[in-house]
Amino acid sequence: xxxxxxxxxxxxxxxxxxxxxxxxxxxxxxxxxxxxxxxxxxxxxxxxxxxxxxxxxxxxxxxxxxxxxxxxxxxxxxxxxxxxxxxxxxxxxxxxxxxxxxxxxxxxxxxxxxxxxxxxxxxxxxxxxxxxxxxxxxxxxxxxxxxxxxxxxxxxxxxxxxxxxxxxxxxxxxxxxxxxxxxxxxxxxxxxxxxxxxxxxxxxxxxxxxxxxxxxxxxxxxxxxxxxxxxxxxxxxxxxxxxxxxxxxxxxxxxxxxxxxxxxxxxxxxxxxxxxxxxxxxxxxxxxxxxxxxxxxxxxxxxxxxxxxxxxxxxxxxxxxxxxxxxxxxxxxxxxxxxxxxxxxxxxxxxxxxxxxxxxxxxxxxxxxxxxxxxxxxxxxxxxxxxxxxxxxxxxxxxxxxxxxxxxxxxxxxxxxxxxxxxxxxxxxxxxxxxxxxxxxxxxxxxxxxxxxxxxxxxxxxxxxxxxxxxxxxxxxxxxxxxxxxxxxxxxxxxxxxxxxxxxxxxxxxxxxxxxxxxxxxxxxxxxxxxxx
Amino acid sequence: xxxxxxxxxxxxxxxxxxxxxxxxxxxxxxxxxxxxxxxxxxxxxxxxxxxxxxxxxxxxxxxxxxxxxxxxxxxxxxxxxxxxxxxxxxxxxxxxxxxxxxxxxxxxxxxxxxxxxxxxxxxxxxxxxxxxxxxxxxxxxxxxxxxxxxxxxxxxxxxxxxxxxxxxxxxxxxxxxxxxxxxxxxxxxxxxxxxxxxxxxxxxxxxxxxxxxxxxxxxxxxxxxxxxxxxxxxxxxxxxxxxxxxxxxxxxxxxxxxxxxxxxxxxxxxxxxxxxxxxxxxxxxxxxxxxxxxxxxxxxxxxxxxxxxxxxxxxxx
Numbered sequence: 063x064x065x066x067x068x069x070x071x072x073x074x075x076x077x078x079x080x081x082x083x084x085x086x087x088x089x090x091x092x093x094x095x096x097x098x099x100x101x102x103x104x105x106x107x108x109x110x111x112x113x114x115x116x117x118x119x120x121x122x123x124x125x126x127x128x129x130x131x132x133x134x135x136x137x138x139x140x141x142x143x144x145x146x147x148x149x150x151x152x153x154x155x156x157x158x159x160x161x162x163x164x165x166x167x168x169x170x171x172x173x174x175x176x177x178x179x180x181x182x183x184x185x186x187x188x189x190x191x192x193x194x195x196x197x198x199x200x201x202x203x204x205x206x207x208x209x210x211x212x213x214x215x216x217x218x219x220x221x222x223x224x225x226x227x228x229x230x231x232x233x234x235x236x237x238x239x240x241x242x243x244x245x246x247x248x249x250x251x252x253x254x255x256x257x258x259x260x261x262x263x264x265x266x267x268x269x270x271x272x273x274x275x276x277x278x279x280x281x282x283x284x285x286x287x288x289x290x291x292x293x294x295x296x297x298x299x300x301x302x303x304x305x306x307x308x309x310x311x312x313x314x315x316x317x318x319x320x321x322x323x324x325x326x327x328x329x330x331x332x333x334x335x336x337x338x339x340x341x342x343x344x345x346x347x348x349x350x351x352x353x354x355x356x357x358x359x360x361x362x363x364x365x366x367x368x369x370x371x372x373x374x375x376x377x378x379x380x381x382x383x384x385x386x387x388x389x390x391x392x393x394x395x396x397x398x399x400x401x402x403x404x405x406x407x408x409x410x411x412x413x414x415x416x417x418x419x420x421x422x423x424x425x426x427x428x429x430x431x432x433x434x435x436x437x438x439x440x441x442x443x444x445x446x447x448x449x450x451x452x453x454x455x456x457x458x459x460x461x462x463x464x465x466x467x468x469x470x471x472x473x474x475x476x477x478x479x480x481x482x483x484x485x486x487x488x489x490x491x492x493x494x495x496x497x498x499x500x501x502x503x504x505x506x507x508x509x510x511x512x513x514x515x516x517x518x519x520x521x522x523x524x525x526x527x528x529x530x531x532x533x534x535x536x537x538x539x540x541x542x543x544x545x546x547x548x549x550x551x552x553x554x555x556x557x558x559x560x561x562x563x564x565x566x567x568x569x570x571x572x573x574x575x576x577x578x579x580x581x582x583x584x585x586x587x588x589x590x591x592x593x594x595x
Numbered sequence: 596x597x598x599x600x601x602x603x604x605x606x607x608x609x610x611x612x613x614x615x616x617x618x619x620x621x622x623x624x625x626x627x628x629x630x631x632x633x634x635x636x637x638x639x640x641x642x643x644x645x646x647x648x649x650x651x652x653x654x655x656x657x658x659x660x661x662x663x664x665x666x667x668x669x670x671x672x673x674x675x676x677x678x679x680x681x682x683x684x685x686x687x688x689x690x691x692x693x694x695x696x697x698x699x700x701x702x703x704x705x706x707x708x709x710x711x712x713x714x715x716x717x718x719x720x721x722x723x724x725x726x727x728x729x730x731x732x733x734x735x736x737x738x739x740x741x742x743x744x745x746x747x748x749x750x751x752x753x754x755x756x757x758x759x760x761x762x763x764x765x766x767x768x769x770x771x772x773x774x775x776x777x778x779x780x781x782x783x784x785x786x787x788x789x790x791x792x793x794x795x796x797x798x799x800x801x802x803x804x805x806x807x808x809x810x811x812x813x814x815x816x817x818x819x820x821x822x823x824x825x826x827x828x829x830x831x832x833x834x835x836x837x838x839x840x841x842x843x844x845x846x847x848x849x850x851x852x853x854x855x856x857x858x859x860x861x862x863x864x865x866x867x868x869x870x871x872x873x874x875x876x877x878x879x880x881x882x883x884x885x886x887x888x889x890x891x892x893x894x895x896x897x898x899x900x901x902x903x904x905x906x907x908x909x910x911x912x
Contacts, residue, residue: 097869097873097874098677098678098874099676099864100869101679107677187645194645194649195644196647198642198646201642207723214608226621251679252680255679270765270766270767270768271678271680271685272685272689272766272862272866272867272870273761273762273766273767273768273862274766298761298860299860300760300854300860300875301857301869301870302858302860303858304858305747305759305760305857305858305859305860306746307859308744308747308752308759308760309759309760309761311751311752311759312751312752312755312757312758312759313755314751314758314760314761319652320781337676387641468875513640514640539739587720
């Protein structure tokens, strides 16, 4: 190779094609895992990655996430609304006071009319600005909204079908596009996608579908502390993890999302920065409580929770996970103080199983629905095989039904009773839990039994239902958190699921990248990031 | 000749129609919901149903097929569920990028293959033959996505000479024929050309060796024809079969390699297919497969037309 290299170098030099520095300093190039640039019209697709890169960059919500801290869970913070409160006379009516003096990238004013116009964009299919695509991406986030009205130039009211104390969380999904720009571009969302106008810290200045998007700082951004430090950000969709890694190592990009765990030591050895932080992600087994399911016996549920060696699993993932002790992380305000401690205690697991009539030689059998890959699924095959060995040691024999990811995902809503579940008694789908609706309600409340929601296993617990209903109607944040903590304690004590892992969202950055704070969130703030020139 | 051409053209029509039916059915048999790409998993049922109706996924399959075919005949391949952009635009832009790779890989692969195969056929069982045979076996056997990764590791991440991925610094829309852009072609072309190089080498070697052993070559030599004149006779005999093999190989290359284009994040038809599959973007998937199959049918038709022009025996039959 040593002899060959100069010869080849000479050849490439002769052809004039030796790699050159690709971009000027100050341009941050990011390789995303998505296979296309997420939608840029306002409500991004491609899940959380879309919100991360073409959502919170170009746009703002009324209520934003505070992504400035790495040492505590991300919390809500005023965005385009400076404050909000429930109407003291009507607990189904929220009042939002809008930030004054905010303008869209095209220079037009952000005001109450723009807020109403944007809600019509996704909720009213009779409005001229209705966009089925944006609507599909966001409408399900706030199913309870009945009406959005302008009170005055800087105030709006949002009425809900029933009391809904979780509205601020739900509104963090809703971004505001410029009505003026849409009018100017011939009322076309397709054209708007190429020249979008939001209120966010970045402006989109170039879009090549499926190849790249270029963002530049919005120097007139309303939050002067969040004016971007980079000259440009280039977003590139590179779905293959090996290609992302090669792009980083060859200097074509400065930042890659989700490097493959087995590449991390190599990336570190090449001087790359590996960042990670726990965030609202969980990777559990959601049990079936239908008749005939082995998980109806709490001793077996608890035994399974005590049989998983989470430290070993963490080693398998190169350290890129946190062992789960419940649905949410142990330091979260909703964790509470459960009496059942989720830990690795195979002796106690064996004792519980013996009490239930099972042992390693006479195991209880259970079929689990898993996928071979999928967004947020981490390394499902390797992890599940590890858990299978752990559980076999104490007397639970797992059999896997490996489904294609989209099939498993679709089955999540079909439920355990559906023939598509093929007799599975638990399903392994990972998910986000940043707000009470997505963390608890959709899985635990009886009203969410399929096909209404994701209560896959037909879990029915009147006390949990009551706690959820109460929390949803409690507008005092501290009291609401206390109720949710009580609810969570109940789930841990009940071992409602097999609690296994939380992902830590690894990303690899070139040593030139400075100022990035990895927030404990699915979203991240690109504004403080800069590059050494 | 005219009758032959018309016959070939008529054969192509039912093939193209069958292609539309098979690609439509295959895409719909695959598991997964076509709206997964656009609707979050927790979207309410009424939103899902409204979107299903908007995209026509609520209609029975035969109705969906006839509608799709009717529109496809007018050049309208529908709209991508995931992006909302017209499928025809997406496919044409991707096919253009793939053609760039495929044509260059084909020219280099075919030329080298013809050269190596020809020399190997003439020097049957000699050292050149053994080398060419080894090379063709390697070309056919080595998984090209693996080769792509190895080339990337050597030339991009270790030596840092060539880009690891992409179609130019400003994307394929700003493609220019200069050194800065051509270097983006080097690794994907080198990876892609290996298979046609191997197959063409092997085919031509066998054809040349076989032709040289024929009685008519002995007769030509006995008549006192020069080596050059004999060579021309050999070329004429080898060309029709070699052309058919090259046509097929070019068809495969035009289809875009899903694996190679994914490894190099090259925005061609293979990359587009990969995206459409993972996003369950049925209109995009159907449109891409249809266009690629039609290109394949068209290339075969062209080979069928060219062969009798080279080989008078085919004209007579």
